[in-house]
Amino acid sequence: MEAVPWETFLNELRTLVNAQYGSLILRSPSLEDTGLTINVGPTSTEASSAYSDHFYALDPFVGLPRNKMVTIQEFLSLEDWTKSEFYLQFLAPVDVLHIMGADLKTRDGVETRLRLCRTRDQDDFGEREKAICSLLLSHLERSIQLHHRLNRMESERNVYAGAVDQLAVGTIILDEKGLVMETNQVANNLIKALDGIKLTNGILQVGTNEDTAELKRMVSRTLSAQRRAEPTVVEALRVSRPSGRTDLGIIVRSVPSMQWSEGKACPAAVIFISDPEQEAQAPQEVVKQLFGLTPAEASLAMLLANGLTLDEASEELEISRNTARAHLRSIFSKTGVTRQTMLVRLILKSVASLG
Structure with a gap:
């Protein structure tokens, strides 16, 4: 849930096993894609970019046994490792000799690589460090799977929200108390215009005092139905504008709760606003x-x-x-x-x- 996912975890793990660098490769680089990697430790942007742009193709420490911690010297002999182009061109200049890692693959098919590195002055990773990491692998894999699902849902949400914006429909999401949680860009523009709709302390006001009172009653009925898990309630209201422009059309409907929803501040109702004078935005x-x-x-x-x-x-x-x-x-x-x-x-x- 951090701005840079797993950054704190990687730093804590790096300290725990006395590693100089730590990396979580969420998406492996390829010819068409520079990939997505989280790096911790005294790494440089240039080194990270060099791996994503070129050195990934020379990396021999890939295709590891799934969900098992191994060291590079279990994978290659020390002689072959130190003679490899990857080591000589990429790791030796940054004083890295020892690597320990695991390849993870979730049930959704997401493949991730965990890598921890030590310098030439340090000893190789031992059984203690491998055991510590092994205890965490199943939890890391589960968190990666959760992150992937959240990211997918957020991407889908952005697609649908963008489509609603393109259709010039204002969207205002309310919580269980009827307070505004979120507004899309079209709704923001209507609110800023102060022409028939405004937002005061999280409460929506529309048209005349009578219009606002009716909207409150509509929202109250919708929220009551939502709390009782009744079928989706849809209510409509036409709102006049002080400027004399064409009336706004407003629809209020409940947001069905998920079976295992818990806690407060969850979407409970949504208000859709149509402005007949909004020009078509088709390119x-x-x-x-x-x-x-x-x-x-x-x-x-x-x-x-x-x-x-x-x-x-x-x-x-x-x-x-x-x-x-x-x-x-x-x-x-x-x-x-x-x-x-x-x-x-x-x-x-x-x-x-x-x-």
């Missing part, structure tokens, strides 16, 4: 590729999707109305639609908005 290049349009056609299609009339779009693009109509006929032919409203719906509902 023009993606629209062009998706529907086989020319740059001019894609520009026109995006302006129409954002609510402009054909005359307004032709003026915006500084082209004649006849040219705009010709582009529109070509767009209809390529997309298979026959009306402008169908074209707008096609673009807004396509995957282009996720590009």
Whole structure:
């Protein structure tokens, strides 16, 4: 859970077995990938980069027995080891002779290497150091598996959160007390605009006092249903804006709790906010590729999707109305639609908005 995972653990282990350096290779380097390694001890960035860029290919201390601590001298004779290119070019300049390590592989297929190093002035690692590390290997493997799962879930979460942002939907997550836990970028922008929605001391306020009171009742009902583990409750509210712009649409729904959820400050409800005046964010290049349009056609299609009339779009693009109509006929032919409203719906509902 540290900013640099396992850094404290590696330092403590390095001290415990009197090693000069310690490394945890989470992803092995390759021709296409520099890998991912955590290094502790008086290592230099240059040395770490040199291994990831080049010397990994010369490393003979790989393919170790799974989940078993071994030393380099159990793997190679001292003579062969000290004559190897890897030792002469990479380790000798940084005064490393002795290495002890293990290769771990979780049930999810994640392969990790633990390596500990001593200098030429030190003795080789002995049975005591191997025994200490062996006691920890199963726990280290389990923590690596947990970290991998957490990282995967976080990556998936970021994908879905990014998709919601691209769809221009504001998302506000509430805890079991109805306090705001997290907001996405679209919601942040709406809150900063102070036009129909604001956040005060973790509490969301919308529209008029009556609107805010109704939102509180909706959230209260949603949280009650969530606590009773009832089916997902969905409530909706339309909120007017002081600026006179189009009303905001708000949906409140409960967040189903996991079977083994415990503790407080867990997501309990989510508020989705739609701003009808938010322009479509689909990249023009993606629209062009998706529907086989020319740059001019894609520009026109995006302006129409954002609510402009054909005359307004032709003026915006500084082209004649006849040219705009010709582009529109070509767009209809390529997309298979026959009306402008169908074209707008096609673009807004396509995957282009996720590009």
